[in-house]
Amino acid sequence: MELMRHLALNIPDTSKPRVVIIGAGFGGLNTAMGLSDEKFQVVLFDKHNYHTFQPLLYQVASAGLQADSIAGPLRNLFHKRKDVHFRMLKVQAIDPAANTINTSAGDLKYDYLIISGGAKTNYFGNENVQRFTSALKTIPDALNLRSQLMQLFEWASLNADPNIADHLLNFVLIGAGPTGVEMAGALSELKRHILHKDYPRLDFTKMRIYLLDGLDRVLPPMSAKASARAQRDLEKMGVIIRLNTMVQDYDGETVRIKDGESIKSFCVIWSAGVTGETMPGLPKEWAERGRLLTDSNCRIIGSSNVFAIGDIALMKQEKYPKGHPGMAQPAIQMGKYLAKNLWALHQQQPIKPFNYFDKGSLATIGRGKAVADLPGNIFFGGRIAWYIWLFVHISFLVTFRNKLLVLTNWIWNLFTYDKGNRLIIRPYIRKGDERAKEVFNNNESGS
Numbered sequence: 001m002e003l004m005r006h007l008a009l010n011i012p013d014t015s016k017p018r019v020v021i022i023g024a025g026f027g028g029l030n031t032a033m034g035l036s037d038e039k040f041q042v043v044l045f046d047k048h049n050y051h052t053f054q055p056l057l058y059q060v061a062s063a064g065l066q067a068d069s070i071a072g073p074l075r076n077l078f079h080k081r082k083d084v085h086f087r088m089l090k091v092q093a094i095d096p097a098a099n100t101i102n103t104s105a106g107d108l109k110y111d112y113l114i115i116s117g118g119a120k121t122n123y124f125g126n127e128n129v130q131r132f133t134s135a136l137k138t139i140p141d142a143l144n145l146r147s148q149l150m151q152l153f154e155w156a157s158l159n160a161d162p163n164i165a166d167h168l169l170n171f172v173l174i175g176a177g178p179t180g181v182e183m184a185g186a187l188s189e190l191k192r193h194i195l196h197k198d199y200p201r202l203d204f205t206k207m208r209i210y211l212l213d214g215l216d217r218v219l220p221p222m223s224a225k226a227s228a229r230a231q232r233d234l235e236k237m238g239v240i241i242r243l244n245t246m247v248q249d250y251d252g253e254t255v256r257i258k259d260g261e262s263i264k265s266f267c268v269i270w271s272a273g274v275t276g277e278t279m280p281g282l283p284k285e286w287a288e289r290g291r292l293l294t295d296s297n298c299r300i301i302g303s304s305n306v307f308a309i310g311d312i313a314l315m316k317q318e319k320y321p322k323g324h325p326g327m328a329q330p331a332i333q334m335g336k337y338l339a340k341n342l343w344a345l346h347q348q349q350p351i352k353p354f355n356y357f358d359k360g361s362l363a364t365i366g367r368g369k370a371v372a373d374l375p376g377n378i379f380f381g382g383r384i385a386w387y388i389w390l391f392v393h394i395s396f397l398v399t400f401r402n403k404l405l406v407l408t409n410w411i412w413n414l415f416t417y418d419k420g421n422r423l424i425i426r427p428y429i430r431k432g433d434e435r436a437k438e439v440f441n442n443n444e445s446g447s
């Protein structure tokens, strides 16, 4: 494209050490915010021009929140910073021997590199699953899923084909971690409170929500009490939970399970695994099972000036022999730790090792229903846990506008039982979904 032929990074030369940060998620953003302009030049790269608050993606997908209420505009966040340079670009490769990163707008030298690229969905090599299931890692994923869900309801209201009538409203969630549990609860609430009003002639007893997992409990990273409570609440809400159930394949209409059983569905959501984002150019020995091995200072083992934080990092410590949990708090705390200590490291002074403070974990199941594991083995379920969940999520959203938008939406939902974002703004047709294409190509987008 002519316009894109002449690109340059346009980063000013500097006499200060240059810190390049890949990824403006919870880790990278906290590092960039905490580093001093007086001491460092900071160059922050992200594929998007906003920070994504991933814990609330499921609410965007299930029409509870608008997408921009969970997206923090990155340029806004650095208005007052003199030497932070944000570039909306994907870092395509890293050359650690030359201390350079490579992008479509050119290469850039760094003194320090902080890799905070997060995690991507792991399909364990199953191409069919990758092609036909929906993921929930980014805002575009959430908007695609929202369109897909709403289109299925519209399709169901138009359908005259008896062969698919029985399973057009089957939804299958694979992976009963927080994403699967929260999404299953949100779908059940849509069914119980809203959809029958939108589609009075549709029979919603035919809408089935399946939650499948290969392990023997839901929310495996949480306590046994939290798992049991979440399972009980979900089942009361009509979610069909199948544990010890390994999915083998999905061809776009049929989910095949290991023991020969199958479930028909046009909407399968895959949240059964993650692995570190791919960072081409790094020596193989720097990674273990897709994550970058670091010492207790977040520095990649084998490097002197490349660091990894958050989901992409694998820091093995006595209490965390398999690394820290893939959650926002470890990424935030590593980001802050590195911002605080990088100057001392630059001056080759000794620093204290990273010490993760576990603030607990939370998952919501629905209105007035959540589970909370707090430090000291304290467990809350139900309404108290839900209030804790609401408070924590509001307080960690990155901008005041985000907080305000989310809060007003939640208050609206609380009093009206409504989820006002059931719009199909950008129709989504799954690759190879010929039947959906037939139905929705009639409603052309963009015109």
Ligand SMILES: Cc1cc2nc3c(=O)[nH]c(=O)nc-3n(C[C@H](O)[C@H](O)[C@H](O)COP(=O)(O)OP(=O)(O)OC[C@H]3O[C@@H](n4cnc5c(N)ncnc54)[C@H](O)[C@@H]3O)c2cc1C
Binding pocket: 022, 023, 024, 025, 026, 027, 028, 045, 046, 047, 048, 051, 052, 053, 054, 055, 056, 057, 058, 089, 090, 091, 092, 116, 117, 118, 119, 136, 137, 178, 179, 277, 309, 310, 311, 312, 326, 327, 328, 329, 331, 362
């Ligand atoms: C649906 C969902 C629900 C979740 N719920 C919770 C929850 O309730 N509680 C909790 O604690 N945690 C939750 N998590 C996990 C939590 O969001 C992550 O652990 C956290 O975001 C990790 O932060 P990070 O900085 O490592 O990566 P991320 O926040 O994923 O940020 C990575 C950033 O890097 C960018 N990037 C990647 N590669 C490149 C590249 N090559 N070039 C430029 N930019 C790049 C991406 O665009 C992204 O912005 C959830 C995650 C998901 C997906």
